[in-house]
Each structure stands twice: as C-alpha cells, then as structure tokens.
Amino acid sequence: MKDFKKSDFHFELPEELIAQDPLEDRSGSRLLLLDKNTGEIKHQIFREVIDCLEQGDCLVLNDTKVIPARLLGVKADTGAAIEVLLLKRQENDIWEALVKPGKKAKPGAIISFGDGILTGEIMDVVEEGNRLIQFHYEGIFEEVLDRLGEMPLPPYITHKLQDKSRYQTVYAKYEGSAAAPTAGLHFTKELLSLIEGKGVDIAYVTLHVGLGTFRPVKADNILEHHMHSEYYQVTKEAADKVNGAKKKGKRVICVGTTSCRTLESATDENGILREGCGNTEIFIYPGYRFRILDGLITNFHLPESTLVMLVSALAGRENVLHAYEEAIRERYRFFSFGDAMFIG
Template sequence: MNIEEFDYDLPESLIAQTPLKDRDTSRLLHLDRQTGEVEDLHFKDILKFFQPGDTLVLNDTKVMPARLFGVKEETNAQVEMLMLNQVEGNDWEVLLKPAKRIKVGQSLSFGDGKIIATCIDTLDQGGRIMRLEYEGILQERLDELGEMPLPPYIKERLSDKDRYQTVYAKETGSAAAPTAGLHFTDALLEDVKKMGVHLAFVTLHVGLGTFRPVSVDNIDDHEMHSEYYMMSQETAELLNETKASGHRIISVGTTSTRTLETIRRDHDAFVATSGWTDIFIYPGFEFKAVDGQITNFHLPKSTLVMLVSAFSSRQFVLNAYQHAVKKSYRFFSFGDAMIII
C-alpha cells in the first residue's frame, strides 16, 4: 500500500496545544468498526460501550521528565539533552541539540553540576551514548531539573507535569505518554469497575520513534522502531480468562494494542513475558487479541493511523477523521478520543 493512502487534511488550529482543565471532559467519537457509522459523544459516555466481564487494558508506563537544558563544560555553550533509553548502568542513549560539537570525551553540566553527562559514543541523527554522574537517585534529579519531552507539534510549555501522565502511571521509562489514557480519571475508572469490567495493566515504554514520519512510499518497506514491553502473570491469566469466557478485551491506546497483539502472535495465548516489539500493524493484519480500541487522533500518514485503519478499515477511519475535522475535534496528544468497537 502507498503512504499517500493514509493522508488527510488537518488545519493546524485543531492540533491541541494544552490539555483541558478536566481530563474526562474531552469529546469522544464512536466509530462502528463494522459499519463505519460515527457518533459524537463526550468521554464520560465511554461507559455505554462496556459490558460486565469485559477487560479494559491500560498501559501503566510513566514518562520521564527527561528533557534537560545545560551547558558544555569547556565552553559554557547551551545544550539540550533528551534521554531516550538506558543502555546499561548509568549509560544512556540520548539526543543532543546541537549535537555536532559534542565529541567523545566531552562533558555537559546540568543544574550547576547536579548531573554531569560525558559522551562515550556517537550515534546517527544527533544520537550519543552519555555516561551520567549525579548524587543520590537519578529519578529525583530528573524530577528536579527535567522537563516533559512533549511531541514536536506541541509548542506551548506544560505548566503541570502530571497532565502528561496517566493517573495510573507506574513504571518509569517512556519518552512519550500513552495519550489515549490521559482522558481517564480515578473516579471514571472506579465507575468502570463498578460495572463488572476488569482492569488489566501492561507496560510498553513509548519511544520517540512513534513520532518519526514514514519515509518510504510503499509501507511494506517501512522499518518499524522497537519498544520495550512487559506483561505480568496476573494480567496474562485475566486476559486468558476473558477470552475463554467469550468476553471482550478493549485496549486503551495503540501501545496497549501493540503489546497484546505481539504476545498473542508470539505465544498464541497471553503469557507473563517481556521483551522488545517492532510489530507493524497495517491493513491486512489479523487481530488475535483486541476486540475494541480507545485511541486519540493520529498524525497523517503515520503508523498509528495505519494501525487503527487495520482494526476497522482505511476508508471508515479516514471518513471518521474527516468528520472530526468538520466538527472541530481536538487532535493528537492533548486532543479528543475515539472508540472503535
């Protein structure tokens, strides 16, 4: 399939720059997976789509405040560092701006020396491996000095770091939030449980690859980025019971979907496991795990638009997106939500 088949027109004014005051007051577009019909709702209406015995699967990854601003020790030149992945011990894969002048052996200082980062290897596209030195606990230093690594299409600064975290975020390691989950409040999740719907948690640490554009014309040639995932024994047993009893599994976000479909593909059941997934879901994919999806609106020609198109149909999804544009829905990370079921 050609990448142009997943394009749509989006006015820049519809890209949400800030979160709404209350998480669950966002709008909700229902797309009927089979018929393509759409319905305009609000996120609190999500309960009408759940049935007792269903399991709602949420990604409990936690975003690191991993964007740091500091100086090059030798020249005092300003530099920005975005921490991506822990390689080993205190060695981290990072992106630097500007990167060209940072060579192996050179050091950066953040917070007047509270974190010192020394370059030990160079990678492509501004990437470096940096060895960190700091007093105490790294997470505490990041909470003190770091900013949330917001997507490139968000130009506003975030005044409250917690608004780029889900209320159930637990496992630190993401460079971006699983944004479909941002709409849930503790009270709404309690209402879900009162209906007899189970909550299950998986972890997938979202990488910046989720924002990288597809650079090939034929999507079969696209090389998908890898992300780390985990599933517990408790979650695996609950999901297997849900399937065996004929109830539905509804994923919150494409990250949960990718985790669930990876495990069912590799094991033909849900099992306690962890690893790296580069699963690429696009039309023609056979879903084995997920019966419904809650998701945000995604960038044109992105792998995430391809994923939701695979779950319903490309034309149904693009029609739904056109409807959302016409009705002035808010798009992307801080935007409104869809349920496809």
C-alpha cells in the same frame, strides 16, 4: 494484500485543531464512536465510554510512567547550549539519548546541567546519530532528573506544560517512557472505579513509549518503514484477565496503540496472551490479522503516521479517513491533548 503508499493515509488537518493544552477535566473531552464493521459514527463525551463497555469485558491499560527526559545543559568547555532527550537506559547510568546540536556532541564532550548538579560525558555515537551518555551526580538519579528535567512534549506542542502531571496518566506506575500513552490521559480514578463497578476487568500492561512514536514514515512504500524497538512487560495477572475474557466470549479493549502493540506482540498464534517481557518492533497496518484485540480507545493521530495505519488495520482505511473527516468538520481536538475515539 494491497501495497499501501504513505500518501494513502494522508488527510488535511487545520493547524488550529491541534490541541496545545489538556482540558481541565480529563474525562470531559469528546469521544467519537466508530463501528469498525459498518463505519457508522456517533458522538459522545469521554466519560460516557462506560456505556460502550459490557460486564465481563477486559479493558487493557498501559501503566508506563513518563520521565522528565528533556534536559537543557551547556557544553562544559565552551558554554554552548545543548539539549538532551533521554531515550533508553542502558546500564551504570549510561543512557541512549538524542542530542541537539549533534555536531557539538562528539565523544569525550562533557555537558553540565543545573550548574553541575548533573554532568554527562558523551561516550559514543550509535544508530541514527543517537549518543551514549555516562551521567555523574550525587544522590538518586530519578530525584535529580525530577528537579532538572522537563516533560518531553511532542514537537507539535509549542509551549511548556505548567503541570507535569497532566502529561501522565492517573495510573502511571513504572518509569521509562519518553512520551505518554495519550489515550489513557482521558481516564480519572473515579471513572475507572465506575468501570470496575460495572463488572469490567481492568488489566495493566507496560510498554515504555519511545520517541520513535513520532518518527515520520519516510518510505513511500510503507512496508519499507522500520519500526523502533520498545520494551514491554505482561504480568501473569494481566494475561489471566485477558485470556479469561476471551474464554468467556467477551471483548478485549485496549486503551491506546501502545497497549494494542503490547498485546499483539505477546499473543501466540492460538490467540493466547503469554506473560513475559521483551522488545517489540511490531508494525500493524491494513491486512494485519489481530490475534486478540477486539476494540480500541485511541486519540486522533498524525497524517501518514504508523498510528493511523494501525487504526486503519482495525477499522478499515476508508472508515477511518471518513471518521477523521467528520471529526475535522465537527472541530474535534487532535493529537496528544486532543479528543478520543472508541473503535469497536
């Protein structure tokens, strides 16, 4: 297998093509169709994705819910501004978090949010400089967070989102993500209903998206990159639907790289999806043999990112980079609030 360098997945993206706001109509974004075998490209509107699906196919969605994980507070003793990004809940209201500026967040420091409605004590410094924070509050943590927290938008989105629900899929159910599974943002309840009416099975899995999703690949040799760990769950119902589609010779199409990584993590070497939960650090790059996935609906990703590498594993690096060139030429919108691709 060829050794890939990070630079093999580079492309030049004009800054003005980075979408800063979601479209008013979720399903009105553009959709680039890429044939993974021939590299052939077609252009559609997202709601026409229904034409790409056939009766008996299984569409897999990630029903994780983004929490308003960005908290702006002050250091209790000095009043210095501190920003906290919640990453992972441990136990007893202890969270692993990213804290800026880190030098002011030494163990023992107390941070106050919302004039003391919520306080957090730094307990420890862990891997990659993250902090463990013990929170104290009255009432229900989720309600306090909803009141004080902001959506943790990706670093390339430069202003605050007015409507929190637009960084949430219409089927989001289980809280725990620090970032949205953005390919799912294009679906409306009406479109999902039409897809089901066509005889397409819809299966829901859960993967709580971590901020590692935005972490750049630093190693020149991509095999030296260490993936972040994310929690996933596959129910018996979802496993039965996916395995049923495969048994009938139908396709399994994942919505987003998170659904893809969940399925590929939970599928055994015989191509059977197993119910269960766990943590995955799966890194998919060209040369990877997919166990269960046939097609993918995904947004356009950052140059040199693990997500571009995953898409290249499915459709071939040359095909993907050519499709990205075409998308740039056609002025598609990129990244979280941007347009989508159907790879099949």
